[in-house]
Amino acid sequence: MQNNLTLLILLFSLLVSNAQEVTVLDAENGQPVMNVAIYNQDKSTTTITDFSGKASLKAFTRNELIYFKHLSFQPYTVLKKNLAKKGYRIYLEPNPEQLEEIVVSVSKWEQQKKDVPQKIANVSAKDIAFTNPQTAADLLQQSGKVFVQKSQLGGGSPMIRGFATNRVLISVDGVRMNNAIFRGGNLQNVISIDPFSIKNTEVIFGPGSVIYGSDAIGGVMNFYTKNPKLSYTDSTTVTGNATYRFSTASNENTAHAAVNLGFKKWASYTSLSYNNFGDLTMGSHGPDSYLRNTFVTTVNGTDVLVANEDPKKQVTSGYNQINALQKFKYKPNPNWEYDLGLYYSETTDFSRYDRLIRPNGSGDGLRSAEWYYGPQKWFMANSQITKKGKNKFYDGVKLTTAYQFFEESRNDRGFGEAIRYTTKEIVDALSINLDFENKKIGDLRLYYGLGYVFNKVNSTGSQLDLSNGDTEPTASRYPDGATWQTFAGYVSGAYQVKPNLTLLSGLRYSQVWVDATFDTTYYPFPFKEADLITGALTGSLGVSYFPTANLQLTLNGSTGFRAPNIDDVGKIFDSEPGSVVVPNPDLEPEYAYNIDFGISRNFNDKLMLKATTYYTYLVDALVRRDFTFNGQTTISYNGEESNVQAIQNAAKAYVYGFEFGAEAFLNDHWQLEGNLTLTEGVEEDDDGTDSAARHVAPTFADAHLKWKKDKFATDLFLNYNAEIAYDDLAISERSKTYIYAQDQNGNPYAPSWYTLNFRGSYQFNSQFKGNMALENITDQRYRPYSSGIAAPGTNLILGLTYTF
Structure with a gap:
């Protein structure tokens, strides 16, 4: 009986010990994130994650609000008592500033933005959440870089560098939306894209026909x-x-x-x-x-x-x-x-x-x-x-x-x-x-x-x-x-x-x-x-x-x-x-x-x-x-x-x-x-x-x-x-x-x-x-x-x- 009790105490101690450890991961690829600063509100208690993205939380109280901060990621806060619901795993979203250094639109593969000679505007999920646009057309207009025409409330026709409608191309997750009846008059197809579901948008200014073919004269709007x-x-x-x-x-x-x-x-x-x-x-x-x-x-x-x-x-x-x-x-x-x-x-x-x-x-x-x-x-x-x-x-x-x-x-x-x-x-x-x-x-x-x-x-x-x-x-x-x-x-x-x-x-x-x-x-x-x-x-x-x-x-x-x-x-x-x-x-x-x-x-x-x-x-x-x-x-x-x-x-x-x-x-x-x-x-x-x-x-x-x-x-x-x-x-x-x-x-x-x-x-x-x-x-x-x-x-x- 005493041996069983000792075993139960050891198991309980092990579970409690594991519950005191958090793992911080990159939300984009699931990789551990090291050197994440973890602290309470007055910073009286602090720690950082190790090479495996792990850190001990023993020093924090159960009802304490814990802050996670890293230069390459968006800040994150959570009550310690709520970590159990998350499996003691925290997923940090990359900073939009970091994401903007990588573009996909120019070649359909990731490239360093600094290596690309074309002008590209990036609208991140963070920007979208803050501006809270009604439609994807408003999302483009609120970037300050694209002009949008509207013939009706249910509309929005982007104009890029003097071209619009069937002379600019819309792409969703790598698939062209332009079809055989896209006209020279104003179009409202862009409102079919839900701004709540958009991770980021890249706008290429100028011709993009090498990668996207017909219609990409004035520019390309890629919604991911x-x-x-x-x-x-x-x-x-x-x-x-x-x-x-x-x-x-x-x-x-x-x-x-x-x-x-x-x-x-x-x-x-x-x-x-x-x-x-x-x-x-x-x-x-x-x-x-x-x-x-x-x-x-x-x-x-x-x-x-x-x-x-x-x-x-x-x-x-x-x-x-x-x-x-x-x-x-x-x-x-x-x-x-x-x-x-x-x-x-x-x-x-x-x-x-x-x-x-x-x-x-x-x-x-x-x-x-x-x-x-x-x-x-x-x-x-x-x-x-x-x-x-x-x-x-x-x-x-x-x-x-x-x-x-x-x-x-x-x-x-x-x-x-x-x-x-x-x-x-x-x-x-x-x-x-x-x-x-x-x-x-x-x-x-x-x-x-x-x-x-x-x-x-x-x-x-x-x-x-x-x-x-x-x-x-x-x-x-x-x-x-x-x-x-x-x-x-x-x-x-x-x-x-x-x-x-x-x-x-x-x-x-x-x-x-x-x-x-x-x-x-x-x-x-x-x-x-x-x-x-x-x-x-x-x-x-x-x-x-x-x-x-x-x-x-x-x-x-x-x-x-x-x-x-x-x-x-x-x-x-x-x-x-x-x-x-x-x-x-x-x-x-x-x-x-x-x-x-x-x-x-x-x-x-x-x-x-x-x-x-x-x-x-x-x-x-x-x-x-x-x-x-x-x-x-x-x-x-x-x-x-x-x-x-x-x-x-x-x-x-x-x-x-x-x-x-x-x-x-x-x-x-x-x-x-x-x-x-x-x-x-x-x-x-x-x-x-x-x-x-x-x-x-x-x-x-x-x-x-x-x-x-x-x-x-x-x-x-x-x-x-x-x-x-x-x-x-x-x-x-x-x-x-x-x-x-x-x-x-x-x-x-x-x-x-x-x-x-x-x-x-x-x-x-x-x-x-x-x-x-x-x-x-x-x-x-x-x-x-x-x-x-x-x-x-x-x-x-x-x-x-x-x-x-």
């Missing part, structure tokens, strides 16, 4: 979602968070929850978000022409124009959205990794607000009774297999296969009309990428691979007679069953000439096929099909040079291209009142030639200055211009005689600009940041006429005064956009008088505007964190350039996050 985290032990770990957000300008209610289940060799990450946005309210001080004085409602089957009780409320701009993400990771050993991601996003119907405020021909009413997008749906299944380890031909290989499903529709009905016209599009997209990394050839690091993309477009048209409920088929927006596919191979290399001098170059050849058959039931097309086969060779050559340790110079030359897609070749739609775009099967790719120069200077880690200047020349530009259809300049479309237009290789363009950024670290608590972007661009038609490029954003800037101390973080900042005068507006924008203010001559123009804003966060304890923002404090009424909806007025945003 959060990955499942392994436990790296025999014990199961369960972590997660829940967030609620409310904003006053749209009466928004958002809820989000995420759970990570980690085992030694496999893990699961689940994320779910729901957004409910009401009608957006604009500011009080600005042009009266932006006010929503009237709107259309239907009473007993009759359209009625009624007065808006609150003209600042942009009636029928609200919508709902749900986003879901499920990812699995299996890592049987250090060399092999298997990842599966399932992504889903769906909106409710949402109004295209700029079409709802268009006046009718006489100017005494509104043109449309209804104009809304049907549910925007996006699904992706993404499978990645990664193998690391030295081989004769590679040190790393990654196979990525993905299937995507896109669904969208357009529904419009004229005021007083009984017919509602609907077009519906479904795109099925398959992609396969095989990417290799090789570091064997001395100081030369090679990246190479193959890629294939296949898109099929299903498009239907119908018209509903609301007076009797009859539905009839009508012309579709695109040729039904059309396909777009591309096959490409690329090679890229980084060569370290000297420790302070790196060359980066690459080549890619892409072959593109377009196959479409046109239905002549509704329109007597002078052709029956489009069968395009085009190819493009693109390349890049750049240098990153450090004359001194604190000065970096970069010079980069690159080419980009965009092959015609189904939207260019086969679309039929009303581009603007009185105009209709018709198919044109005789198109060639457009090419861009770009050069940019950058300089960065670090002044004793107290001041960082960055500047970039660039010039891009676009030839054979695919633009919308007047056209003839069977020899006619006008045709009847939806009952209206309309001017005929088509996408044509009818112009060239040049865009140039300057980008500047600064960071000043005043002390341990205070920091100043700012960005300034100036862009100019001109489109020149083949007949010699020229005009301002449509997607050149106005000069925009931001300035931030940040303060951090212990559990507090604050940011007082100013956003500014310069004016675009009537003479500097693109020709296509001048006809949209209903979205612009009027100058003293009665011509449309985009006024300058500014907003003063404040945001802050407070970490109540290790589990609860609060966010608060007050945007547009002075309640300015403004519309960002080319936007159809006015921006929010004074907007209070509150958020609360619980982490376990």
